[in-house]
Structures are given as C-alpha cells and as structure tokens.
Amino acid sequence: MLLTGGSSGIGAELLKALVARRCRVIVWSRRPPTIVSDLVEHEAVDLADTVALDAALDQLTANHPDLSVIINNSGTGEQGRFLTTDPKELDERADTQIAVNLTAPIHIANRLFKPLAEKPSAMIVNNTSGLAVAPTANNPIYCATKAGLRSFTxxxxxxxxxxxxxxxxxxxxxxxxxxxxxxxxxxxxxxxxKATQRIVKGLEKGEDEIWVGAAAVLRGVSAIAPGVARWVVKKLAK
Ligand SMILES: NC(=O)c1ccc[n+]([C@@H]2O[C@H](COP(=O)([O-])OP(=O)(O)OC[C@H]3O[C@@H](n4cnc5c(N)ncnc54)[C@H](OP(=O)(O)O)[C@@H]3O)[C@@H](O)[C@H]2O)c1
Incomplete structure (x- = not known):
C-alpha cells in the first residue's frame, strides 16, 4: 500500500492504524514517519516537485508490482488574502498547493489506474475535505484544489x-x-x-465517500440546500 503524508497529523494516525492491522505501507513524504516498524518503508518525496514525483513513480512501479492500494493523503493549506499579500507570494503559495493537493494525486492516478485496474482487487483513496463542498474566504486555492480533487475522484x-x-x-x-x-x-x-477511526471504519465497510463528523452534517445540508451549506461554512470560518 502507498500512503502519502504519513509523517504528520491524519496520515501519521492512519499509518499507526494500518500497521496495527499488519499492512505493509510505503510512505511518501518529505519527513520520515515517527512510527518504527519493519512493515513501513519511507521514501523522501516532495510532491510539489513533479520531476521527483515522476522518478518516485518509476521506482514504485518497478519495485512494487504487487501494489494494490493508494491513499493520497498529503496536503498543504495556506491562506490567500488578496489585499494584504504580495502577488508573487500568492503565486508561489498557489503553485505549491495545486502541485501537492491536486497535480500529485492526478499524476499518481494517471500512472497507476491501469495497473491497479488489472488486479483482482484494488483501491485508490483521495483525502479531499468538507471545504471541497463549501469554501471559506481566506483559503481560496486550498478550497479550489480540494473541489478539483473531489471532481477528479x-x-x-x-x-x-x-x-x-x-x-x-x-x-x-x-x-x-x-x-x-x-x-x-x-x-x-x-x-x-476519532477522525482516523471513522476513516478506517469507512474503508473497512467499503464506503465510496467517507464523510467524517461535522462534514457528514454538511453533506446533509448541502444535499437539501447548497446555498445554506455555503453560508454556514463562510460564517463559521470567519
Ligand atoms: N486537518 C484538517 O482539518 C483537515 C480537514 C480536511 C482535510 N484535510 C486533509 O487531510 C490531509 C492531511 O492533513 P493533516 O491535517 O494531517 O495535515 P498535516 O499534519 O500538516 O500533514 C500533512 C501531510 O502532508 C504531507 N505533505 C505536505 N506537503 C508535502 C509535499 N510537498 N510533499 C510530500 N508530502 C507533503 C506532510 O509531509 P511532509 O511535511 O513530511 O512532507 C504531512 O505528512 C491533507 O490532504 C488535508 O488537506 C485536513
């Protein structure tokens, strides 16, 4: 199994849960994961660097032809305030977020969809966000990458x-x-x-979309009244 972003936060917690279930996991992130296990193999990959990603995909397909599960979890979020941030700085933040949150999962799928489709059983998991459904004011690029990844998924x-x-x-x-x-x-x-427990439960139950905690409420509201869902997220995120 390939897990991106297993060095911190949700990815690190997910990695613990996977190792507890005796899964073999290849982790791609810039920093190594803290968990020490012979089930875990770490490759230092910067997903913002498409050339490095391409090389990592070459190695992965050559060395792990048995790979059948991919979890695209790496992500980065930076604010984008148009009136108070230098445009060049905004461009840099945007390029990094688009590369890590959107381009990387797309390139991974472009390369691995076909070999995975030929396996008896395989899975690609993309970690988007409730903000893919309703954006906030201050994170326009982050929200756009997550909405893009949701559509792509x-x-x-x-x-x-x-x-x-x-x-x-x-x-x-x-x-x-x-x-x-x-x-x-x-x-x-x-x-x-708790969020990770819910993710693992959703994966084990075979859910297509795993809506966690308050995101599940957002799902319900946006199904009935998308404008209300957007208004609530906009106000709460202020
Ligand atoms: N926390 C939330 O409230 C929330 C809500 C909705 C969705 N999410 C999504 O959940 C995922 C995990 O987020 P988190 O909250 O656990 O954040 P986090 O603690 O900051 O972890 C982010 C992970 O992404 C990896 N990453 C970031 N930039 C990378 C790069 N250039 N190359 C390779 N890996 C990179 C980091 O690894 P390195 O730094 O070691 O490279 C790290 O392991 C993200 O996709 C995020 O958008 C989070």
Missing amino acids: LSMRYQAESHAPNLKIVEILLPVVATPMTTQYKTRKASVE
Whole structure:
C-alpha cells in the first residue's frame, strides 16, 4: 500500500492504524514517519516537485508490482488574502498547493489506474475535505484544489465502475481536525484519533465517500440546500 503524508497529523494516525492491522505501507513524504516498524518503508518525496514525483513513480512501479492500494493523503493549506499579500507570494503559495493537493494525486492516478485496474482487487483513496463542498474566504486555492480533487475522484470512480469493476475509488471528506495544519484555527476541531477511526471504519465497510463528523452534517445540508451549506461554512470560518 502507498500512503502519502504519513509523517504528520491524519496520515501519521492512519499509518499507526494500518500497521496495527499488519499492512505493509510505503510512505511518501518529505519527513520520515515517527512510527518504527519493519512493515513501513519511507521514501523522501516532495510532491510539489513533479520531476521527483515522476522518478518516485518509476521506482514504485518497478519495485512494487504487487501494489494494490493508494491513499493520497498529503496536503498543504495556506491562506490567500488578496489585499494584504504580495502577488508573487500568492503565486508561489498557489503553485505549491495545486502541485501537492491536486497535480500529485492526478499524476499518481494517471500512472497507476491501469495497473491497479488489472488486479483482482484494488483501491485508490483521495483525502479531499468538507471545504471541497463549501469554501471559506481566506483559503481560496486550498478550497479550489480540494473541489478539483473531489471532481477528479468522481470522474475516476465513473471510469472504474464501467471499465474496472475491481478498482474501488474512495473519497474522504473531513471536517476541521486538530493536526499541525490547523493549529492557527480557533474553531471547534475533531480529534485526529476519532477522525482516523471513522476513516478506517469507512474503508473497512467499503464506503465510496467517507464523510467524517461535522462534514457528514454538511453533506446533509448541502444535499437539501447548497446555498445554506455555503453560508454556514463562510460564517463559521470567519
Ligand atoms: N486537518 C484538517 O482539518 C483537515 C480537514 C480536511 C482535510 N484535510 C486533509 O487531510 C490531509 C492531511 O492533513 P493533516 O491535517 O494531517 O495535515 P498535516 O499534519 O500538516 O500533514 C500533512 C501531510 O502532508 C504531507 N505533505 C505536505 N506537503 C508535502 C509535499 N510537498 N510533499 C510530500 N508530502 C507533503 C506532510 O509531509 P511532509 O511535511 O513530511 O512532507 C504531512 O505528512 C491533507 O490532504 C488535508 O488537506 C485536513
């Protein structure tokens, strides 16, 4: 199994849960994961660097032809305030977020969808966000990357349903979770342990979309009244 972003937050917690279930996990992140286990292999990969990602994919396909599960969990979020941030700085933040949150899972799928489709059973899991459904004011690029990844995941699921029935495409939609990514946020946060337990339960139950905690409420509201869902997220995130 390949897990991106196993060095921190949700990925680190997920890695613990996977190792406890005796899964072999290849972790891609810049920093190594803290967990020490002979089931875990770490490759230092910077997903913002498409050349490095391409080389890592070459190695992965050559060395692990048995790979059947991919969890795209790496993500980065930076604010984008147009009136108070230098445009060049905004460009840099945007390029990094688009590369890590959107381009990397797309390149991974472009390379691995076909080999995974040929396995008797395989899975691609993308960690998007409740913000893919309703954006906030201050994180325009982050929200746009997650909305883009949500759309991409859905298209990928349609292709798998019609042409690769053994390949399951899963999306995780989280609320605000207490991880290093959200330390500056003052809003209510779900615990990383509880959020991860819900993710694992969803994976074990075979859910296509794993809506965690308050994100599940957002799902209900947005199904009935999308405008209300957007208004609530906009106000709560202020
Ligand atoms: N926390 C939340 O409230 C929340 C809500 C919704 C969705 N999510 C999503 O959940 C996922 C995990 O987030 P988190 O909250 O656990 O954040 P986190 O604690 O900051 O962890 C982010 C992970 O992504 C990896 N990553 C970041 N930039 C990378 C890069 N250039 N190359 C490779 N890996 C990179 C980091 O590894 P290195 O730094 O070692 O490279 C780290 O392992 C993200 O996709 C995030 O968007 C989080």
